[in-house]
Amino acid sequence: MNNQNNALLDKFFANESITLKEAFIRINKTGKRILLILDDEKILKGVLTDSNLRNAVISGMTLDKNISGIINRDFKYILITDPKHKEKSRKIMLENNIEQIPVLDIKGRVVSVIFWTDLFKDKKPEPLTNEAVIMAGGKGTRLDPFTKILPKALIPIGEEPIIDLIIKKFTTYGINNITISVNHKKEIIKNYFLENKHDIKINWIEEDSFNGTAGSLRLLKGHVDQPFFVTNCDIILDANYKDILSWHVKENKGLTLVASYKQVNIPYGVVGFDNGNLKDIEEKPSFDVLVNCGFYVINPEIIDELPEGVFDMDQLLKELLKKEIPVGVFPVYSGWFDTGQWEEYRKTIRYFEGMV
Numbered sequence: 515m516n517n518q519n520n521a522l523l524d525k526f527f528a529n530e531s532i533t534l535k536e537a538f539i540r541i542n543k544t545g546k547r548i549l550l551i552l553d554d555e556k557i558l559k560g561v562l563t564d565s566n567l568r569n570a571v572i573s574g575m576t577l578d579k580n581i582s583g584i585i586n587r588d589f590k591y592i593l594i595t596d597p598k599h600k601e602k603s604r605k606i607m608l609e610n611n612i613e614q615i616p617v618l619d620i621k622g623r624v625v626s627v628i629f630w631t632d633l634f635k636d637k638k639p640e641p642l643t644n645e646a647v648i649m650a651g652g653k654g655t656r657l658d659p660f661t662k663i664l665p666k667a668l669i670p671i672g673e674e675p676i677i678d679l680i681i682k683k684f685t686t687y688g689i690n691n692i693t694i695s696v697n698h699k700k701e702i703i704k705n706y707f708l709e710n711k712h713d714i715k716i717n718w719i720e721e722d723s724f725n726g727t728a729g730s731l732r733l734l735k736g737h738v739d740q741p742f743f744v745t746n747c748d749i750i751l752d753a754n755y756k757d758i759l760s761w762h763v764k765e766n767k768g769l770t771l772v773a774s775y776k777q778v779n780i781p782y783g784v785v786g787f788d789n790g791n792l793k794d795i796e797e798k799p800s801f802d803v804l805v806n807c808g809f810y811v812i813n814p815e816i817i818d819e820l821p822e823g824v825f826d827m828d829q830l831l832k833e834l835l836k837k838e839i840p841v842g843v844f845p846v847y848s849g850w851f852d853t854g855q856w857e858e859y860r861k862t863i864r865y866f867e868g869m870v
């Protein structure tokens with residue numbers, strides 16, 4: 515294996531002593547949703563995918579835990595000595611619904627990795643027929659004075675308004691039926707779409723008054739007959755929407771929210787005490803917490819749970835829990851951008867500028 519191949523493969527290699535958090539970070543950097551777990555002799559001992567990590571978190575594992583217990587050690591592979599290794603890789607991928615096949619030498623060391631996109635470049639994924647709803651009726655007061663002029667859906671990220679970036683993400687998965695809920699500065703948003711043609715079907719929900727972050731979904735009643743996506747208009751979620759939908763359906767959830775890990779830094783010494791006596795003190799600790807991204811998959815029957823009047827999404831979630839309607843949490847480690855406040859907006863700009 516030459517030095518160039520070594521450099522390309524190195525980013526996929528890890529050992530089983532790393533934590534879930536480290537694995538999440540490494541997998542996000544590869545962009546290929548897989549890590550190859552090697553022993554000290556560079557022999558492949560297992561593979562770890564983003565799905566393995568997500569299932570571990572869902573089952574209750576914390577990010578500081580070791581990955582050794584969640585590694586897939588019964589993995590599929592191909593030997594480089596097999597003259598038909600590419601043909602066999604194609605067959606294995608299709609039969610097992612996997613996207614990566616490690617190619618090994620006779621000692622079990624990784625020579626290369628074959629990805630789905632290497633073999634099926636011309637095979638487009640089956641488009642999703644689900645509808646997507648973009649909630650664009652809010653005032654966006656956190657971005658004053660920007661939003662005194664523009665509605666927050668049209669706030670620019672580089673040269674494009676955020677709503678176009680959101681729509682492009684949906685159309686990547688074949689979702690071309692987009693409903694936009696509008697209220698504040700709605701004529702500006704509607705005029706934007708009149709003047710800038712989009713090769714999709716745009717439906718409009720027009721609120722007469724502010725109905726809260728979930729209330730306008732009442733107007734979808736009778737218009738959707740399968741699970742639909744809902745997103746706030748000031749967030750970008752760089753995740754696999756098909757995976758989110760598939761998990762929602764498979765787990766039989768009424769509503770699934772996407773939650774992202776966020777590191778919270780406390781700029782003080784945190785005191786632990788008992789009965790008035792100091793037990794310990796931790797200087798400027800940081801914690802990983804899961805926060806609601808403002809991105810959901812919702813079943814049509816959930817619309818019936820929305821009362822008249824102002825009703826926010828957090829109220830809906832509490833109402834579903836009270837009625838024991840299953841609410842799922844789909845965790846992601848990164849790829850969530852909240853442009854609804856200035857500091858996060860600046861971070862989003864820097865990120866997208868770096869991608870250009």
